[in-house]
Amino acid sequence: MKKIFSFILLFAALFSFNRCENNIKGTNDLNYVTFEAPSIEVGVDLNGSTTSDVKVYTTQKTGSDRTFTINVLTDASTADPGAYEVPASVTVPANSNVGTFTVGISDVNIGENGSTLVLDIQSQEGVFKGDPTTITITQICPYNEVILNMNFDSYPEESYWDLTDADGNVVASVPAGTYADMEQARKKFCLTDGTYTFTMRDAYGDGIAPPGGYSLSFNGTVIASGDEFGTEDATTFTVP
Known part of the structure; x- marks a missing residue:
């Protein structure tokens, strides 16, 4: 078990330049999913709204779609619930190791100092998952x-x-x-x-x-x- 977790740490460091290729060599027995980055920045116009695509990556490609549940960690987030819309899940299509979901952001109580939205992938049996990702939301002055x-x-x-x-x-x-x-x-x-x-x-x-x-x-x-x-x-x- 210790060897597996050590490999996960190494894999996280190497994943950024391998993630769009076929199955990573040496990972045939490792089923891993993670967000594209530990932190993401999104700007929204004052009194406006915007959307941002967020990617998740897996180590393996399979012959069928795979769906992962996305949770908002409300206790760790500072964003007003009315400021965001997050889908309940993300799907990685068959024969791919990349899935994309869209987050909607509105300027609701964001404030000059910005706010944060922390997302996590829900654990499921047989799948190792990466750390949560933090979306930092800031206001953009259009004038x-x-x-x-x-x-x-x-x-x-x-x-x-x-x-x-x-x-x-x-x-x-x-x-x-x-x-x-x-x-x-x-x-x-x-x-x-x-x-x-x-x-x-x-x-x-x-x-x-x-x-x-x-x-x-x-x-x-x-x-x-x-x-x-x-x-x-x-x-x-x-x-x-």
Whole structure:
């Protein structure tokens, strides 16, 4: 048994460049199935949806279809159940060692930090299976992505900000106290073409003491920054 498991580890390392060929040499007595990779990245447009094909591979080809059950490991996943659709199984066709299933992804509570979906192949008698795969889901901004980075001083609860459009409508904002007990914070804005005004504010009126401060960037270029700005620091900018 120990010899078999040692072989499985070796096989996992070699499988990536053998998986589309015929039966792997020396594996005639090993029935093994695994996901294409331990991790997969999927991006989805803000408020949009997408699909992603996921492959599974087996060591052997047989003369009939083989079906494997796919389970979502909900305790290990952070994705909202409403954000994904996963089929109950995947079929490896006859005379093949590759099966494909499609995962549907929607921007439901994904958030700026993304979320994860962990999938596993259900065990079945006579079949060794590989490790689960983790699908990392991230939001993609289809417009103009502007990024705010903040490094706070000893009073992060004093920092707050707002972003308004050309007509003065508030696009996004946070009140004072939002960043209590935080050392750093990051916020992404997905903005349509136009002119905006970003205003960094400090409730006490002395800004953010160095080495702390804030910066607003677009396409890798800093378009606003400051530290000891007093009560507020406003910058008007246009994207793209």
